[in-house]
Amino acid sequence: MPQLEVDGAALTYDDEGPRDAEDVPLVFVHGWTADRHRWDHQLAHFSTGRRVIRLDLRGHGESSGAGVRTIAELARDVLALLDHLKVERFVLVGHSMGGMISQTIALLHPERVERMVLVNSIGKMAYSRGRGLLMAASTLVPYKLFIATNIQRAFAPGHPREEVREYIRASAGTPREVVMTLYGAMRAFDILDRAGEIRTPTLMVHGYHDIQLPVRQMLRMAKAYPDAVVRILDAGHELPVEKPAELTAALDAFLTVKP
8 A cells, every 4th residue: 555654654545546537536534543444335436436535544554653632733644645646626524533634624725625524523522521521531441441432332233243343453453642642632622613614515424323423513513514414324423334335325415416
């Protein structure tokens, strides 16, 4: 797989599909503790007709690097890759933390983002006092238990257990420093006051059973967007792998509607 050196990290990425396609490239950004393979179904579908780019964020998957402290720093990594590939304008598709990165890019460079899709993502993590204390306490348990608990909660009830175990094992391979630092970065993320500035046509797709980032938090963000379409699917927080075909169909429908 190709890699790009950016500020001490080697970012692994895929760049597939026709370069001469009429439509701008799709750029897929995965979430916390995940990797670019969350988008396998979408890559296979869309790369037959348009350019598709996805990457492993620093410290995730096959990318090296640590030391990142904020969502904005991850956004700069994505932009560095797109600049390297000479991609000026694109469609962003971000899952969970990847949606936070996507919104950051849309605020920094609205002229470059043709459309945006936010999958199980929000503009601000909001907790009741009790849940906030519980989440803070969860960081004190052994690392593998912390990972296992968070990944288990990400899937809707009834998802095949062995598949969930595979994702737990993969997530546990993400360095502890990266996981815990970005956990804090997500909790600090807040663009709600600026959401109205994002004029990019946006699709928000969310899992009805998402308890990591509940639907009500997404709807709180959606009402601030001047141009947003909302889709709710029968899934949990891991829509790209829980309902890959339904998510792909939702993306397809959104992308084919002329602005």
